[in-house]
Amino acid sequence: MxxxxxxxxxxxxxxxxxxxxxxxxxxxxxxxxxxxxxxxxxxxxxxxxxxxxxxxxxxxxxxxxxxxxxxxxxxxxxxxxxxxxxxxxxxxxxxxxxxxxxxxxxxxxxxxxxxxxxxxxxxxxxxxxxxxxxxxxxxxxxxxxxxxxxxxxxxxxxxxxxxxxxxxxxxxxxxxxxxxxxxxxxxxxxxxxxxxxxxxxxxxxxxxxxxxxxxxxxxxxxxxxxxxxxxxxxxxxxPTLVMIGRMDEGMSGIILLSVPIFVLLGCVLDATGMGKAIVDFLASMLGHVRAGMSYVLLGSLFLVSGISGSKVSDMATVAPALFPEMKRRGYKPKELIALLATGAAMADTVPPSIVLIVLGSVAGVSIAGLFNAGFGIAMVLLIALALLARWKATVEDLKGVQRLSFAAIGRTALVATPALILPFIIRGAVGGGVATATEVSTIAVLYAMIIGMVMYGGIKPAKLYSMLAETAAMSGAILMILGTALAMAWALTQTGFARDLATFMAGLPGGWLTFMAFSIVVFLILGCVLEGLPAIVLMAPLMFPIAKNLGINDVHYSMVVVTAMNVGLMTPPIGIGFYIACKIGNVSPDEAMGAIWPYLIALLVGLAVIAVVPQLSTWVL
Structure with a gap:
């Protein structure tokens, strides 16, 4: 390249x-x-x-x-x-x-x-x-x-x-x-x-x-x-009038109201420094152990994703805070990009993932069920990446690194606590049926704005307007994809293709496991080329009815396809997310490409476990 x-x-x-x-x-x-x-x-x-x-x-x-x-x-x-x-x-x-x-x-x-x-x-x-x-x-x-x-x-x-x-x-x-x-x-x-x-x-x-x-x-x-x-x-x-109707349907789902609000929440996270507070707290606890900074990076992506709902926001928050110290300890830039990209892919099932919200809307899957299962699935992938990071940390230079005092940890914990509890509020409220994802998103934005004003310096009016404009444009881009993708999915189903595909898949040897393997391959490829949202909207109307006919739980299937899609998103040489990570970390894709494969393999091992063990997704339902 x-x-x-x-x-x-x-x-x-x-x-x-x-x-x-x-x-x-x-x-x-x-x-x-x-x-x-x-x-x-x-x-x-x-x-x-x-x-x-x-x-x-x-x-x-x-x-x-x-x-x-x-x-x-x-x-x-x-x-x-x-x-x-x-x-x-x-x-x-x-x-x-x-x-x-x-x-x-x-x-x-x-x-x-x-x-x-x-x-x-x-x-x-x-x-x-x-x-x-x-x-x-x-x-x-x-x-x-x-x-x-x-x-x-x-x-x-x-x-x-x-x-x-x-x-x-x-x-x-x-x-x-x-x-x-x-x-x-x-x-x-x-x-x-x-x-x-x-x-x-x-x-x-x-x-x-x-x-x-x-x-x-x-x-x-x-x-x-x-x-x-x-x-x-x-x-x-x-008539093309019908296509406009399908686009309207794709952009007007009431559950999708939470998408722009969670996008705005990600902007608030960046502007107030709430994400950095989480990173600092985890670094104070784990930074002194071998592979500790890798654990901090992965843990930060896990927790920050639970606030922002955006992979780009996650990576942009975590990388500048951790990369300088990790480079000082001997980590090569290509290894940092590999860990950053695959960590972001791991975190996309953590609520309030926009992908999960859209999937629940287009496939008719319970948002509460997806939010409850997402934490556990992300933990499986987190463990797989953490084990690999520990194995690769043998060259880490810990000279001069000291354990912080309990008082210092306590100070960072005090600053980070308001930010730390937000993802659990979101997950608990939606997963417990207390409020809808849309209602929780508005409460979360209000909470973040107030906490940001009280503890993190607030947001200037000019910056707030810029965030609103950015959110509007970003949301419009997302929702336009949903509208045209749903129109395309409708056209596919009207041809009878979905029915014949279901019949074909039902006749394959191996039952649901064969279909699951086929789905993983399909979403890996689509994730490389299309990114998450369009792949989900396009394929969900085709694949989810087949999965249901084969006895696969909707939430279990959702966790598998979202994970596969995100692995594809970070897979070079096409995966868009991989290049985003390289841009954020200012590393040549040529240099990072060779380093990411062991981490992708770790994610694929975790994905295989998630696919063949439905209980990992369904035990919380």
Whole structure:
């Protein structure tokens, strides 16, 4: 891998390298989106207070939150376009020469703009149809809510058009448009052929088209969207209006309200230093023992993940606090990256994992059950990584390292305690059925803001606004993926493919163990290419019914596929998470690639144990 690989733009979910400030002409949208996030948190807190304190449920809370949420999702998705924060795979484009890279970036932008523009008319049609539906509590037309989809698509189309006019070479734009027009005409002429291909259309449109877009650096949400749009237009008689309905469904699940709030919680964690307080406490307790700093790194990822719900936030919090001391003790940078990346993969089942929340929403699995099981599963992986870290720590230099006094440990514990108890509050409240994930997320944000103000110096107003804007864009990018991925999953199921796949899997020798091994391979591969959320939304509607028919517990299966997916995410040379870890640790991927394999093998051993021993996932249910 050359220097171009080191400069991979890892847009999305807050990665460094690709994001840019909001343009001046999008500032009004940024202000509105930030205000909507505040409204959502405010009305949800009002609902929690009225229900639990005054026993007076407010019936219009969910409707206000739902309307605000869809507008936040679509305006946030437009902001993510402007800020270059949509998740995309740029591994292949970045390895091209400068001229080819510029052309494919332009071609990818044309694809993104084409999808947004093509969906505007169906979105307006959908808005008109929904105007005849009246909301039960507020008694207003549902078009007030779904008009957000049309507005967001118009903004995204205009932003892509402006980007092409201002930043791209005119020749590249003309060639790209001509290619897309030619492909569209060819698809239209071949419609009779496509309609007779059956499952062949899945390969052409939902695999090849999506993969081609992905390799050209098109944002993942638009890869799914373009593949599904072509599938519906050229091989079926289904109106594209239906696709807008499925996108609406994918972005509007009430449980998904907790996603932007947990994203904001991760920002609060970074801004207040609560995560660093946890790291300092663990270091004061374990830093003097052999492999102690490795234990601190893994334990910090485990606990910090329980607050932020974001792998990127976890790694960005832990690495700067621990890497300098670990390097002083003789750890090589490549070993640190390997431990950081696999530790982040281990921690993704720790509540409040956004992946678990999304999985519970799309697959109909109990969020409480997932949160209860997630701690135990993460512990299995933590033990596997800790054992390997201890074995590899024989070269550690402990010269001059002393055990801290109980008084010093006590001081760090006092500072860290408010942060330490937060993940247990979240897990206990949701897992115990005291409150929903959405309610707990709002309480957690309020708690973190108050504690941050009292104990950790607070957050300046300018920083708070920046966090709100960042959360809006990040949430929009996530929710746009969920919307288009659910539309694609719906298209797959409507072909009968899911039914035939279930029949095929049921007939394989070996029963549920064979299916489990197949699932692990599938999610390992998808985790490498797609990242967690789109892989989950795309495959859950297909795989979970099969698992249930084979007698596999939903929570057990969830733990297996989430773990497999996260191992794939950190697996080079494609795994996006691996490159994020390299960026955060400022280490060349070339250097770190060889060191990560023993840690990945340790995770795979832990995954095999989790897969064949269902009781590890189900004993808490």
């Amino acid at each position: 050359n220097q171009a690989t080191d400069d991979i733009v890892l847009e999305g979910l807050g990665e460094e390298g690709g994001a840019r400030p909001t343009s001046w002409y999008m500032r009004p949208v940024e202000i509105i989106a930030s205000a909507l996030l505040v409204v959502i948190i405010g009305v949800l807190l009002l609902g929690v207070t009225s229900r639990y304190v005054f026993s007076l449920p407010v019936v219009w809370i969910d409707e206000v939150a739902s309307i605000s949420f869809l507008w936040l999702a679509m305006l946030g998705a437009a902001l993510a376009i402007d800020r270059n924060e949509h998740l995309k795979l740029t591994l292949f484009v970045s390895r091209m020469g400068e001229r080819k890279r510029a052309f494919f970036e332009t071609f990818g932008s044309c694809i993104t703009g084409t999808f947004a523009g093509a969906m505007i008319y169906p979105a307006v049609d959908y808005m008109i149809e929904e105007s005849f539906v009246t909301s039960p509590a507020l008694n207003i037309p549902n078009s007030w809510r779904v008009s957000a989809i049309a507005v967001g698509l118009v903004l995204m189309f205009l932003l892509m058009a402006r980007h092409l006019v201002v930043n791209a070479l005119r020749r590249d734009v003309v060639i790209s448009v001509l290619i897309l027009v030619a492909l569209g005409v060819a698809g239209w002429l071949l419609m009779p052929v496509f309609k007779g291909l059956g499952y062949g259309n899945i390969l052409i449109f939902l695999v090849i088209v999506v993969a081609a877009c992905l390799f050209m650096g098109v944002p993942i949400a638009f890869c799914f969207g373009m593949g599904t749009l072509c599938f519906l237009l050229f091989s079926t008689s289904v």
